[in-house]
Amino acid sequence: MIDVSQLEGVWTVTLNRPQKANSLTREMLENLIGIVRQARDAKAVVFTGTGVVFSAGADLDEARAGLAESLLWEQLSGEITALRGLTICALNGTIAGGAFGMALACDIRISVPEARFFYPVMKHGFLPQPSDPKRMAALIGPSRTKLVFLCGQKLTSEQAFSYGLVDQVVSREHLFTTVESLCADVISAKPEIAFAIKSTCPNGEKESSR
Numbered sequence: 091m092i093d094v095s096q097l098e099g100v101w102t103v104t105l106n107r108p109q110k111a112n113s114l115t116r117e118m119l120e121n122l123i124g125i126v127r128q129a130r131d132a133k134a135v136v137f138t139g140t141g142v143v144f145s146a147g148a149d150l151d152e153a154r155a156g157l158a159e160s161l162l163w164e165q166l167s168g169e170i171t172a173l174r175g176l177t178i179c180a181l182n183g184t185i186a187g188g189a190f191g192m193a194l195a196c197d198i199r200i201s202v203p204e205a206r207f208f209y210p211v212m213k214h215g216f217l218p219q220p221s222d223p224k225r226m227a228a229l230i231g232p233s234r235t236k237l238v239f240l241c242g243q244k245l246t247s248e249q250a251f252s253y254g255l256v257d258q259v260v261s262r263e264h265l266f267t268t269v270e271s272l273c274a275d276v277i278s279a280k281p282e283i284a285f286a287i288k289s290t291c292p293n294g295e296k297e298s299s300r
Contacts, residue, residue, distance in 0.1 A: 092121050093140075098277050099133035099175075101125075108141030113149040114189060119162040122192075126169040133281060134273045135173055137192050138180040138265075142204065147187020150214075158216040163188050167221055170195035171293065174285040176276045180269050181205050181256070188218075194225035197288070200258040200268055201247045207255060208244040229254050 093104040103125055105112040114122075129135050139145055148157050170177055170192060179193040181201040186208050193199050211218050218239060227235040230253040237243040250256045260268045276284045 091115070091118050092125065094125055096132075099281070100136065100273050100277065101129045101132045101134070102136045102138065103129075105137075105139040105145055108139075108143070110149065111143040111146035112139045112141065112189075113146045115149045115152050116157050116160065116162065119157075119160070119166055123162065123166050123169055126166070126173065129173060129175070131281070132173070132175045133276045133279075133284065134176040134178065135170075136178045136180055136269055136273070137170075137196065139182050142183040144179075144181045144183050144185045144205070145189035145192075146184070147189045147209075153214070153216065158188070158211070158214075163191050163219040164221060167191035167195040167219065167225075174288065175281075176273065176284070176288065178269055178272060180265055182262070182265060184208075187211060190222050190226070191219050194222055194229070197291075198272065199256045200260060200265065200272075201250065201256045202262045202265055203247050203259055204262070205247045205250075206244050207238070207247075207250050208242065209238050210242060212239065213242060226255070 091107045093106050095102045107113065177196040179196040179199045181193065181199060183202060183204060184206040185193055187210060190209055209218060223235055223239055226238065234253050238245065245255065247256065247259045251259050258268065
């Protein structure tokens with residue numbers, strides 16, 4: 091349910107469960123954590139999905155059975171944050187719930203115009219993983235974060251871009267050519283230089299003042 095490809099030091103990690111909207115199971119989370127740990131020396135790591143949905147978040151049956159409260163979500167986003175290479179979330183479609191942890195932990199997020207963004211944990215009686223509201227607030231501000239988590243607002247790609255939740259909105263046919271262009275400089279650079287430059291950049295953990 092997860093495909094991995096490597097080319098020129100760029101790892102592409104693709105969620106491949108389109109018949110279930112790429113919803114995440116415990117097994118998938120454990121596999122993703124293992125993949126990210128193996129990618130420690132990658133020049134770039136790209137996360138994307140198969141089909142028209144990036145991920146609907148937790149598989150609901152497993153969420154009700156305890157997955158919603160698992161530490162695996164926080165472990166995965168922490169492992170992504172710790173990667174030395176450039177990390178990009180290429181949102182091929184809608185993202186919801188716990189899947190946000192992957193996107194928010196990345197350095198850059200790009201999206202297709204059709205994508206929608208929402209985090210309906212409160213409606214289902216669950217709590218978000220602890221780092222997600224903090225990372226979202228660092229990008230879009232505390233009030234807009236509350237619109238998503240407390241008011242259940244579903245954002246369009248245009249709103250997500252205007253808020254700063256995503257960095258670019260590109261057509262579906264240009265999604266991966268855009269990824270290639272974003273990775274071009276880190277591919278050609280010496281890894282130690284690219285890693286050092288990333289280490290000097292803010293990581294988005296501090297809350298925005300907006």
